[in-house]
Amino acid sequence: MVLLEQVAVRYSDGPEILRDISFALAPGTLHFLVGPSGAGKSTLLRLLSLALKPSEGRFSLFGRDVAGLERRDLPAMRRRIGVVFQEFRLLEHLTAFDNVALPLRLANVREAEIKKHVGELLDWVGLGDKLEALPPTLSGGQQQRVAIARAVIARPSLLLADEPTGNVDDRIALRLMYLFEELYKLGTTVLIATHNESLVARFPHHQLHLEGGRLAPRTRLSAALP
Incomplete structure (x- = not known):
């Protein structure tokens, strides 16, 4: 469960961004941002990924109050979160294959399972022939698909995706959305930030x-706070 109550975020002594x-976002649901x-969409994603803490209000993630987390608690919490960044952040x-396999190796998954699952996922996103390619040799759209595969391979509890279809054609965008839908049906909470109105429709x-750092009346949620 993701729960925010009267949350505000500001950088240093600057104005409030949110x-x-x-x-509230329930487990096993998919939402567009x-x-x-x-x-303030990117700031909200940074907050939810534990890169920021709220300056005001309450933020609860996976049943724990984020304000009360010790530094030693953060790595385990972050391992439950998959993030697709606009700038990809692949290891060049x-x-x-090894970029996508990294979360599984950090979780000590057996290499036989890694080989099977990573190969299947890269094939699903249309990169089955690019397993040995280094990121600098890939196009922007291909790098984006590698980043998405890395974010979802370990079936995170929470997936945050910042414009995940921004560099791909409509056919691949649909395939990626089907992947996100499969993930939320398995119990992951998925939040996708996008400008793609046709995809949202x-x-x-x-x-x-979001408008001007606030939630607008157009917001529709299945588990909104009373």
Whole structure:
């Protein structure tokens, strides 16, 4: 469960980037995060990925109050979160296969299982012939698909995706959305930040609509706070 109550976020002594943010996301649900550029979408994703802490309000993740977490608790919490960054953040000295395999290796999964699951997932995202390719040799869209595969391979409890279809064609975008839908049906909470209005219209999931750092009335959630 993700729960925010009257949350505000500011950087240092600057103005609030987010304010009065309250919502709940239940396990096994998929939501779109929409709104204009500068509305605070990336900041909200950074908050949910534990890269930021709220300056005000309550933030609870997986049943734990984030404000009460010790530094030693953060690595285990972050391992339950998959993040797709706009800038990909692939390790350039590792192949596509090894980038995707990294979360499983950190979790001490057997190599036989890693080989099977990573190969199947890269094939699903259309990169079955790029297993040994290094990121600098891949196009932006291909790197994005590697980053998505890495984020979902370990079936995280929470998946945060920042414009995951921004560098791919419509056919691949649909395939990626089907992948996200399979993931949430397995129990993952999925939050996708996107400007792709046609994608949001085609997949009528619940929406968080940010405007000027606040949730707009257009927000639709299945588990909204009373």
